[in-house]
Amino acid sequence: MSPSRPARLALLSSAAPERSPGLLETKLYVPRSRADLVARPRLVGRLRHGAAGKLTLVVAPAGFGKTTLLAAWLAESADRAGWVSLDATENDPALFWAYVVRALQQVDPTVGRHALVELQSPRPPAIETILTSLINDVDAVDDDCMLVLDDYHVVDAAPIHAAVAFLLDHLPPRMHVVVASRAEPPLPLARLRARGELTELRAADLRFTPDEVSAYLNEVMALGLTTTDTTTLERRTEGWIAGLKLAALSMQGREDVRAFVDGFSGDHRFVADYLVDEVLSTEPDHVRRFLLGTAILSRLSGPLCDTVTGEHGSQALLESLERRNLFVVALDDRREWFRYHHLFADVLQTHAMREDPERARASHRRASAWFEHAGASADAVRHAFAAEDWERAARLLETAWPEKDRSYQSAQWLGRVKSLPDAVVRARPVLSMGYAWALLNGGELEAAEPRLRDVERWLAATNGAEMIVDDEARFRTLSFELASARVYLVQARGDVPGTVEHARRALDLTPSGDAAARATATALLALAHWAHGDLEATYRTFSDALALMRAAGHALDAIRGTFVLGDVRATQGRLREAAAIYEDGLRQAAHTATAHAETDELHLGLSELHRERGDVEAALGHLRTIAASAEQRAHAGNRQRWCTAMARVRESCGDPSGALALLDEAASHDVRSPIPRVRPIAAMKARVWLSQGRLAEAMEWVAQRGLTVRDDLAYAREFEHVTLARVLIARHETGADELSAHDAVRLLERLTDAAEAGGRTGSVIETLALQSLAHRALGDVRGALRPLERALALAEPAGYLRVFVDEGRRMRDLLRHAAARGIGDGEYTRRLLAAFDAPAPSEAAPAPIADVGPGQALTTRELEVLRLIAAGLRNQEIANQLSISQATVKRHVANAYAKLGVGHRTEALARAKELRLL
Numbered sequence: 001m002s003p004s005r006p007a008r009l010a011l012l013s014s015a016a017p018e019r020s021p022g023l024l025e026t027k028l029y030v031p032r033s034r035a036d037l038v039a040r041p042r043l044v045g046r047l048r049h050g051a052a053g054k055l056t057l058v059v060a061p062a063g064f065g066k067t068t069l070l071a072a073w074l075a076e077s078a079d080r081a082g083w084v085s086l087d088a089t090e091n092d093p094a095l096f097w098a099y100v101v102r103a104l105q106q107v108d109p110t111v112g113r114h115a116l117v118e119l120q121s122p123r124p125p126a127i128e129t130i131l132t133s134l135i136n137d138v139d140a141v142d143d144d145c146m147l148v149l150d151d152y153h154v155v156d157a158a159p160i161h162a163a164v165a166f167l168l169d170h171l172p173p174r175m176h177v178v179v180a181s182r183a184e185p186p187l188p189l190a191r192l193r194a195r196g197e198l199t200e201l202r203a204a205d206l207r208f209t210p211d212e213v214s215a216y217l218n219e220v221m222a223l224g225l226t227t228t229d230t231t232t233l234e235r236r237t238e239g240w241i242a243g244l245k246l247a248a249l250s251m252q253g254r255e256d257v258r259a260f261v262d263g264f265s266g267d268h269r270f271v272a273d274y275l276v277d278e279v280l281s282t283e284p285d286h287v288r289r290f291l292l293g294t295a296i297l298s299r300l301s302g303p304l305c306d307t308v309t310g311e312h313g314s315q316a317l318l319e320s321l322e323r324r325n326l327f328v329v330a331l332d333d334r335r336e337w338f339r340y341h342h343l344f345a346d347v348l349q350t351h352a353m354r355e356d357p358e359r360a361r362a363s364h365r366r367a368s369a370w371f372e373h374a375g376a377s378a379d380a381v382r383h384a385f386a387a388e389d390w391e392r393a394a395r396l397l398e399t400a401w402p403e404k405d406r407s408y409q410s411a412q413w414l415g416r417v418k419s420l421p422d423a424v425v426r427a428r429p430v431l432s433m434g435y436a437w438a439l440l441n442g443g444e445l446e447a448a449e450p451r452l453r454d455v456e457r458w459l460a461a462t463n464g465a466e467m468i469v470d471d472e473a474r475f476r477t478l479s480f481e482l483a484s485a486r487v488y489l490v491q492a493r494g495d496v497p498g499t500v501e502h503a504r505r506a507l508d509l510t511p512s513g514d515a516a517a518r519a520t521a522t523a524l525l526a527l528a529h530w531a532h533g534d535l536e537a538t539y540r541t542f543s544d545a546l547a548l549m550r551a552a553g554h555a556l557d558a559i560r561g562t563f564v565l566g567d568v569r570a571t572q573g574r575l576r577e578a579a580a581i582y583e584d585g586l587r588q589a590a591h592t593a594t595a596h597a598e599t600d601e602l603h604l605g606l607s608e609l610h611r612e613r614g615d616v617e618a619a620l621g622h623l624r625t626i627a628a629s630a631e632q633r634a635h636a637g638n639r640q641r642w643c644t645a646m647a648r649v650r651e652s653c654g655d656p657s658g659a660l661a662l663l664d665e666a667a668s669h670d671v672r673s674p675i676p677r678v679r680p681i682a683a684m685k686a687r688v689w690l691s692q693g694r695l696a697e698a699m700e701w702v703a704q705r706g707l708t709v710r711d712d713l714a715y716a717r718e719f720e721h722v723t724l725a726r727v728l729i730a731r732h733e734t735g736a737d738e739l740s741a742h743d744a745v746r747l748l749e750r751l752t753d754a755a756e757a758g759g760r761t762g763s764v765i766e767t768l769a770l771q772s773l774a775h776r777a778l779g780d781v782r783g784a785l786r787p788l789e790r791a792l793a794l795a796e797p798a799g800y801l802r803v804f805v806d807e808g809r810r811m812r813d814l815l816r817h818a819a820a821r822g823i824g825d826g827e828y829t830r831r832l833l834a835a836f837d838a839p840a841p842s843e844a845a846p847a848p849i850a851d852v853g854p855g856q857a858l859t860t861r862e863l864e865v866l867r868l869i870a871a872g873l874r875n876q877e878i879a880n881q882l883s884i885s886q887a888t889v890k891r892h893v894a895n896a897y898a899k900l901g902v903g904h905r906t907e908a909l910a911r912a913k914e915l916r917l918l
Helices: 040-051 064-078 093-107 113-119 129-141 159-168 189-193 210-220 227-237 241-251 257-262 268-284 285-294 303-311 314-323 343-357 357-371 377-386 391-405 410-418 422-426 431-439 445-460 473-478 478-491 499-508 515-532 534-552 555-571 577-592 600-612 615-630 635-650 655-666 681-691 695-707 715-733 740-757 761-775 780-794 808-820 826-837 860-870 875-882 886-900 906-914
Strands: 054-061 079-083 147-151 176-181 198-202 328-330 337-340 848-852 856-858
Touching: 040 198, 040 499, 054 064, 064 147, 064 176, 093 113, 093 129, 093 159, 113 129, 129 159, 129 740, 147 555, 176 473, 189 198, 189 761, 189 780, 210 241, 227 241, 227 257, 241 257, 241 431, 268 285, 268 343, 285 303, 285 343, 303 314, 303 357, 314 328, 314 337, 314 515, 337 343, 343 357, 343 422, 357 377, 357 391, 377 391, 391 410, 391 422, 391 431, 410 431, 422 431, 422 445, 431 445, 431 473, 445 478, 473 478, 478 499, 499 515, 499 715, 515 534, 515 555, 515 715, 534 555, 555 577, 555 600, 555 761, 577 600, 577 740, 615 635, 635 655, 635 681, 655 681, 681 695, 681 715, 715 740, 715 761, 740 826, 761 780, 761 808, 780 808, 780 826, 808 826, 860 875, 860 886, 860 906, 875 886, 886 906
Parallel strands: 054 176, 054 198, 079 147, 147 176
Antiparallel strands: 328 337, 848 856
16 A cells, blocks of 8 residues: 555545556457458358347357458448457456447547546446446447457456446447357347347358368469368368368478378367467478567567567568468558467467477566556566566566555455565565555455565664665655554454554654645544544544545545545434435535546445435435445445345345345455444344344354353444343243343443443434333333333434334334323324334335346335236326326336346336246
8 A cells, every 4th residue: 555645445445547548459450351361241141131130149169260250241341340359358347348438439439438438437337327328329329330349258257248238238229239259158148039139150150161161272272172172171170260271371382282181180279289380380480480489479569579589570570471361460450560360379379388488488578578668567567477587577566556556456466466476575575565455455364464574574674685675765655554554454353452552653654744644544543443432533533534635636535435424423323414424425426527436335324324214215226326336346345335234124124034145145245444343244143033033043143252241341342232132132032031131131221321421322222222122021111111212312303213113013012102101202203103003015015125136126116016017007007006107107117127127018027027026
C-alpha cells in the first residue's frame, strides 16, 4: 500500500486513473482476405443467410480456417463489421467490453462513448447498465452492423459469458454477432436454436471437401497431385486445413511425393510436429533462426522482432513470410503487426526450447525489456518470468504495485509475486511491503506476518549491503506503511486491546504534509475506536479521515467511506440520520462527473434499514442494485455482507432454510478486515436455528465459543452474548433448564448497561425487548412490561419494527398487554401489532424472494403479476385486480421478463414453471 493515498482497507477504494491503459488497436483489425485462397461459396452463403438472426457460431479445433472464412465473407459483404481478436488478457470484463465498444466504433464512431467512459471508471456500474447504454447506441445506428468475436475460447470468465448472453437477449434488430471459438461457448445456444436465431458452422462443415482439397493442393499450391493422392490426403487429414497446408509446404520441391503421401499418418499434433520439422528444415538458416527466435511473441512487429532477435530487417522478413503464406497473418492493412498461426506458434516454441533453451530465455529477456520500454508492464512481467529472470520480474512487479493496488488488481499481482523465489522477494523491502499489503487485502493475515517481519528486519539493519532498493522515496515511507499494516493486521485478527495505541503511533509516523497518508492513519484510528465500541469517537475521527481524503483529491474514496458514518449512526439507534447519510453518499456519487464511485455499502446500509422498518420491497431493491457488482472479485467483502443482508430478509419472509443457505455462502466469501465484526456469521446462524427450534445446534455453538453469563463484556462480543441470552430463554421455554431464564435476565441487564454506556441505542432496544421475553418466560408479565416500555420509547422515534416483530407471538402477546394498559405510544404499538397480524410474505406468495440467476430476485409483486398473467389476465385487468396503474403493471412485467431472461408471455410462463415459481 502506497502512503500517497488512503489505506486499501476493505472499505476504502482508491482512485484509478481517469483513462485506462491504451487498447491494442491491432486486435480490432479484420484479417486481410487473400486472393489465392480456395473459394468456399457454400459456407459464405450460410454465413450470409445466418446474418438475419442474432448469432452465428463458428466452432472447430485449431487449423480449420475459422478466421480465414470469416475474413473472406466480410471482404465481400456490404455490412459493416467490428472485429475483436481475443486473447487470454481479455478475461477482465472491463477490458473485454472496452475492446467490444472500440470494435463497434469502427462501424460508427458515435456508438458506446458513454459506455467506454463508464468502463474506464475506477468503480464502473453493473455491466448490464453499461450494455443497456451500448445497445441503445447501436439501435440508433441506421445501417446493419456485425460484431465478430474471434478466438472466444480464450475467455473463461463467467461474468463475461453472462454479459454476452445479456447482449444476445437484447440485441438490436439490425445487429448480428459472430463468435469463432475452438470450444462450445457457455452461451444460451439452446434457447437461440429453438427460436431459429442461431446459425452454426462446426468442424464437419469447415473441413475441406474432396473438391476443395484438390483445388487447394493443385490450384493454390500448384503441386499437380493425382486424384488418388488428393483423396488420400483428404481422408487422412479428415479435411483439416492446417494439416493440408503443412503437408503442401512439405511436398513443395520434393520428387518423392507419392512416398510422402503414402506415409502420411498420425494424429494432428504428431503430424504438425513432423511437418514443421520438414518445413523448418527447408528454410534458410536466417529464416529458421527468425522463426524460432520470435515464436515466443503473441504479436509481431518489425521493431519488436529486431530487438528480440538482435538482428535487423525483421519488417521485410515478416512481409516476405506473409506473402509466402508461411503461417504468418497480417493484422492490419499497413502490415505493421503480424501474428503466427496459433498451432504453428505452439510447435515453434516447443522446437525452440528443445534446441536451445538458453537462447529462448534470452529472447524472453529482450522481449521483456522492449515491452517495459513500451509501457506494457503485464507483457514485460510475463516475458521476465518466461526467461526465469527473477530479478527483472521482481523489479517490474515492485514498480507496478502502487498502480495495481489503486486499480483493485492486487490479487492478480499477488499471484505473480508468489511465483518468485522467496529469497528474491525477501531481499527487497519495498516489494515485501507490497506483498504484505496484497496478502492483507486478500484476508491472508497469517501469510502477511513474515513479510512484515522482513520489512522490520531491513529497517533495523545497520548494514544493508544485501538489500535491494530501486525507489528510495518509497523506502523512506516504509516505517509509516509498516505501522499502518500492523494496525490493519491486529484489528483484522480481532485483537482489540491496544489497537488505539497502535493506531496513534501510526498517525505519529505520518509523513509531514501528506494528506493522503494522514487519511490512512486517521481512518485506521477510527476503526480502532469502533472495535472498542467508542462510537462517537469513531464518528468524529472517521469524519476527519473523509475530510483528509477529499483534501488529498481522493473524492471517490471519501464517497465510498461514507457508509462507515451511516453504520455508526445505525448502531446508535439513529436510523433516520443513518439513512440520510447513506442517501447523501449516493447523491454525491450520482453527481461525480469523473467516474462512478463504488456505492455497494451505501445500498447495503439502506437495505438493512428498510428491512428493520418493515419495507422488504425497498430492502430487496437495494440488494438487487448491488448484486452484480457483489459478484466481482474486488467485492469479496461486499458479497459477504450482501449474503448476510439477504439472509435477514429471507428470515423476515419466513424462509429460515434459505437464510441459512445464504449465511453459508456468506462464510465462503468472508475476508478478514479491520472493520469490526459486529455480527459474526456463526452467531447469526445460531439465531436462525433457534427460530427453527433447533436448540441443540445453538447450544453446540455456545459451547464452541466458550460463552458464559459470567464473561467480561466487550463490544466485540456483544452480538454473541445477546445470542447467548436468546439460547438461555429458549432452554427455559423448552423445560431444559428452569433457571436459565434467570441467567438470561441478569446477562441482559449487564448488556443493557454496557450498551447504554457506549451509546449503542440499537443494542439497548434489543436487550430490553429480550428482557421482557425473559420475564414473560418466568411468568412475570408485570416485570416484562417495564423493559418493554423503555424499549418502545427508544424505538418509536427511529421507526424500529422488525426488532419486535421477528420475536413472534410471544412479543405480540406482550404488546397487546402493553396496549391494554396504555403503555407507550398507542399509534406506534398498534402499527407493530398490525405488522404481526399482516400475512407474512411467505403466505402472500409461494416464493417471496425468487432467485432466478446471479444477482436476480423476483419480488413479491412481480410474482403476483406473473401468477395473474398465468391466469390469463391482460395488463389492464391485472391493474384493476391489484389497484395499481397499467404503467406500473408494465414496469413489473418488464422487470420480471428481464430477470427471467425472456421476451414475451409464453416464454415467461414456461421459464417460471421451470423454476417452480408458479
